[in-house]
Amino acid sequence: MIKNSIRGGLTTISNSYSKTNNFLLEDFDPEQPTIYITYLDANNLYGQAQSEFLPVGDFRFLDRDKIIHL
Secondary structure, eight states: OTGGGOOOSOOOOOOSOOOOBOTTSTTOOTTSOOBOOOOOOOOOHHHHHHTSOOOOSOOOOOOHHHHHTO
16 A cells, blocks of 8 residues: 555646636637636745655555545
8 A cells, every 4th residue: 555655757748838718808808717826936835745644554445436526
């Protein structure tokens, strides 16, 4: 269980172009789905993770219904 969950490395998602459609824009098209663009810049995620307590027991698998409602 633990060995399968080990991950690591850098993660990034880069798109050179994105188009939004929301009511705050002049060219809003109500016929199209509403789309917002969010830019997140998070720093020191590794350092934050290192300052948290590690789990020490009571590990269990969650069923699909529990995961959906988290």
